[in-house]
Amino acid sequence: MSAHQYDHGHTVAGWVGFAIASVGAGVAGLGVCTVSGALIGGGLAIGVVALLVTWALHLSGWGKGPGVRPRAEWGWRVRDSAAPGGHEECLGCRLAGRGRRTAGAVRPVMPVQRAGEPETVAAAGTDSVR
Secondary structure: OOOOOOOOOOOHHHHHHHHHHHHHHHHHHHHHHOOOHHHHHHHHHHHHHHHHHHHHHHHHHHOOOOOOOOHHHOOOOOOOOOOOOOOOOOHHHHHOOOOOOOOOOOOOOOOOOOOOOOOOOOOOOOOOOO
16 A cells, blocks of 8 residues: 555656756755855746746646546656646646636546555556555
């Protein structure tokens, strides 16, 4: 059984965005230590690039929206099948003009795994084996 019962959003978009933002924070921190406005500005610019790259990856299916995904899509290397239509409660999707639903739309509900229930993995190659 895996260490956690829920998908915590470990995605390619999240990891790439975090890596770029970490570099930006390091550059901005170096700018603060060396009192360099150019490095601080460069670090902030790298942070903006991280935001835009993460958003682009999310819209192309390498991120996830808020809420529950099917267990088969929990692996971080699995593309999100709901990305082309947008995620209903996702700010990034709404900013891109996606994710708007009609008032009468029914949202699917994913069952929650109960304590003591065996974990099933529907897709090969997911990272649930630790």
